[in-house]
Amino acid sequence: MAKSEWHGPFDPLSDPDEQTHLLSVLSSFLSYRRHAHYNGTHIRRQAFYSLPSSHWTLLSSPPFSVLSSLSKLDDLIDAHAELAEAIFKVGFKAFLAPRLDSEWVAAVVPEKYARDEFRVYAAVMERLGVKAGRADVDKAKSCVNQFYREWSAEGALEREKCFDPVVGALNAEFASRALTAPDMDRSELSVLAPGAGLGRLVFDICRAGFTVEGNEISYHELMASSLVLNHTQTARQYTIAPFALSGSNHLTRADQFQTFQVPDIHPATDLARAAGNSRVPADERMSMATGDFCVLYSQPDSCETFDAVATVFFIDTAPNVIRYIEAVRNCLRPRGIWINLGPLLWHHAARPPPSDSSSDEEMKDSNNNTHAHAHTHADAGIADPGSVELTDEEVVALVEHLGFTIEKRESGTIETGYISNPSSMLQNIYRPSFWVARKK
Template sequence: MDEEEWTGEFNPLADPEERTHLLSVLDSFRQPPFSVLDSLSHLDDLIDSNAELAEAIFCAGFQAFIAPSLDSEQVASIVPDRYARDPFQVFSAVMDHLGAKGTANDSEKARSCVNQFYREWSAEGSAERGKCFAPILSTLVSEYSSRRANDTELQKKDMNVLVPGAGLGRLVFDICKAGYSVEGNEISYHEIMASSLALNHMSKPGQFKIAPFALNCSNHLSRTDQFRTYNIPDVHPASELSEGEIGNMSMSTGDFIVLYSKSEYKHAFDVVATVFFIDTAPNVIRYIEAVQNCLKPGGIWINLGPLLWHHASRMQDPEEEDADDRQKAGKSENVGIADPGSVEVTDDEVIALVHHFGFNIEKHEPGAVETGYITNPRSMLQSTYRASFWVARRE
């Protein structure tokens, strides 16, 4: 080193405090302020943890939809002997044989579905989902009390509730646990498989650990916040539903418009409860007509949610459309959610349409519920919906 590189009378080594500071500065370049490799290694571990849940959903879905069409000899001819005792490898080998190839859109939906377990099936997600579910359950209590006053023989399980857009099934579970008979409906295969795992195949509370915010690298105060994990489920559904007075619970698969506009569902339900659902409609009038068909005269429609119209910017390119949106009942002209085009209306216009189709609006509280949707409470960015809550009674 050239001894004349630094010139001047000041000698930092002569002053003890300056010397300590200089050495600290030098050491900061020798040891970086954080280890990118350590963070990436931890992130990789969390991805594996999320993957355990994803694999469980895959296995449950395969057994429900694919396995019934297979026979043992067919499987034996496909699967190598070394995988014979590993269900995931067995099912994967069959999938490869069938030429399965997920799209980027399907992969993104799978990641979103895993993250949604935080909202619906973690203890920490209870604050968020509670804001949405509590008004529904409270209204059910009021409705039951009113009906019970006129019919002392009425039991909670005699009230049939429909939950369109059931997602991962937590609201369906909570309504059943409260004693009512409930049917959930869902069109998304991703969520159908995930809800089946949650409701039917979990063996204990806290069976899986997920890190829903790990892959989002923005607006974190610390890596600890980004990498925080949550145990799911917070309850064991099978055990919970084996205790006390509960109603019947079922799930249906298919397009809400197509399925519940059919004659066999005419006047089938006492209550329809929609949460963060009606804005999934290309044309909300079709949803109103379906509710009108399946709801008994005198029954109520309870709704809570924003109006983030999902189809407003959707490209009408067959290669880009969501596969779930294209799901239809045979070749029926009544294609439901796959109808082309979209209509976006305001909250007061929704209320006017509901009234026009034969409902009396008993309660309307626009912006009454402030809530996020799979929002990290520790994030520097908080997104909040000011959801509308209303109750309409069918004439």
Template sequence: MDGEEERMDEFNPMFDLEERTYLLSVLDSFRSYRRVAHYNTTHIRRRAFYSLPSAHWTLLSQPPFSVLDSLTHLDDLIDSNAELAEAIFCAGFRAFVAPNMDSEQVASIVPEKYAHDPFQVFSAVMDHLGAKATPNDMEKARSCVNQFYREWSSEGEVERGACFAPILSVLASEYSKRRERDGAIEKKNMNILVPGAGLGRLVFDICRAGYSVEGNEISYHEIMASSLVLNHMSKAGQFKIAPFALNCSNHLSRADQFRTYNIPDVHPASVLSEGDRGEMSMSTGDFIVLYSKPEYKHAFDVVATVFFIDTAPNIIRYIETVRNCLKRGGLWINLGPLLWHHASRIQDPQEGADDRKGASKSEDVGIADPGSVELTNDEVVSLVQHFGFSIEKHELGIDTGYITNQRSMLQSTYRASFWVARKT
């Protein structure tokens, strides 16, 4: 895609045993989506259904209930979701595993009858490598498929608008101020960083608005999924997903449960090839480790964080990193709740703090550092000010969901904090 590139920062996870094991688990979680979803969703429910008294399951098999027909429909929707999951698997395999194998290796592993089916070829190699997804990675794969609803469906604009529109509004205001101060500067000369880029929609929207933007993501699940949608999809509406179908609770009707959404709502490559766009890139790795480096000092005009800062075990490390990579006078725009992702972590006293992953005393392991703390919004804002930022705007109570089924009997809403801080 013109104006878009991916950076792996010269690290090959296949050459690190621990990282390779994790990478293969992530790949296998997408590869196994179809099988696991059928088993956990419809197979178990059919078995439970037939355990009912025969008079009861016979009644419920007939209209207007037709429970067995509903389970058959649910199987079809699982297959539709699985098409996306398997496309992510194939894109991830090509990016991470395929470059480390030659054709002779592959030929010795893959049965000839599968030679022209990329999914079967890649799957055979995965079996050869001993790939096995953990339950946690399986859950992340399921969530990642559902996240396409929020970031890449037209219906997800409700959530995106609540979270992304304030970011884009501040960027537009900042650009106007800079034009008044510095003259006719171009938007593409403003460099924006988006840590925790997820599936890449905010990065894409910022680039589409004309700015140069770099997304950063540490999750292999998100990296593979965002690469698929940004680089490898051929058209809008290429896939159809049913993000709420696998949860069988709190539905008003089967039609609500089985509603499908076409993704992506736009074709990123086509959109970014039109008009005068900025540059777009993605980096892979720990935000703290990567952007604390001297080469990133004063590199960005704006850092935009959405539903991100509460992923920090130690929020001070995030603040220090943002300060390092922001130019003097640059902006930090933040929107999100404080659903702290790390419970208090107690380190085994027999394990030295510098023994994790073979870390030396001089090696920064970023969010893998020991310890964690959970602060209130007021405390976070005070810390930001303590480290040399001036709060220019602060709003509370911005209501938004996160992959919320608007037709569900259960609604969850975040009342997000939104603030803009300038580095002094």
């Protein structure tokens, strides 16, 4: 990313509720190993030994060897935990460490751990006493699995289906503009990528030579993207087994336990190789903004900032998609383009309106554990009440009604999975809509 890893107006440690949430996210990565072993193998062993003794004895022996499989799963969990703990360290150093008093840290960390960075951070977290909530624990698990889609060689097929059309549309837009401005550098085309996830689309857009700003509200994904983009030392540094923790629909144990090395490339090295695509260095063309998309990009200071907005598997995260369309329209320059690819799996379907009796925890759950900083902004963004589920035809009509012209539209021509195991007995396939709209 750029020299400053994240930017945006919101300081999570300035608000008590947001600070608690941030600490819960950090704790979810820190406690990944313990939670995964408990839920992944401890409970399974308990259930296995609850079988009649003659049955579990039979299944303990070849060719079944269930206990050996659980031991293998323990090893894979430990490999996952190395990645989760690396994400924890990146997040701790970025968000928490700068605010800590060194004398207080020295007082709470046992001297024998003083030279062990991970132990120091873990001791601080223990003293702070915030434990990860269930939603954050689940998010940490899915975030680790997300590395398969975005940063493994085997995930390239999903990326080709979902990211390549976006980069292709940006290339076409640049080529069109260059017809009237032959000296135009690719860096002069500025792109916003909301819902940036683990940063691969942002990286791919930057590698193509454009200037790109990712936007992400999830601390889990911000920390994970920072690890892979800024702090990995080599390609294939970590090992993941994203299908191992689910015991269903596998043809063989080898299918269940297949491993993948991430990231498939070393981002900094790969960007250096692509330096010829722009006259501007990559670290000056790539950045990440943290915060609610609606809030950040509806502001006057975001007005007419970008030449293109690229949304992939994103717009269905909107309770009210009109808010997203308005934010895109606000931040696009005149004649700018909006490239969208994704399904409509509405994340906030039938979200109940808030009531005076709703607890804070209930509100977090109903908002899919998305923190939109409603307590510090008059505009609550994604936390605004209400939701609506539209068809693809209705979304496109709404985009046109709100100031865009659809220049390209395809539906049913792209088929892709999402963190899909090609060997599984169950296959979920998306046929996402793909369109390019131009701001009038």
